[in-house]
Amino acid sequence: MFNNNDRESTAPVDVGETYEVTIEDIAREGDGIARVEGFVIFVPQTQVGDTVNIKITRVLRKFAFGEKEE
Known part of the structure; x- marks a missing residue:
């Protein structure tokens, strides 16, 4: 059976991977x-x-969460 754990294989990022990104906007939560x-x-x-x-740190179907590395 198919088990995606809230994740689609089309997400271009994976938990534990690091990326250099530029912050483009601020969400309502800050x-x-x-x-x-x-x-x-x-x-x-x-x-x-x-x-x-x-x-x-977490990948969902439509978005992900990351933490800043020091």
Whole structure:
């Protein structure tokens, strides 16, 4: 049977991977929004214009969460 654990194989990011991203917008909750191949990643403690290295912590069907690497 098919088990996707809330994730589609089309997501261009994987949990544990690191990426350099630029924060493009701020979500209502205050997290920064970055994109990898158009896929939205929420990154707390960032501001618009920040270029940061992030580590992906959770991948869902339509978006992911990452944390800033120091």
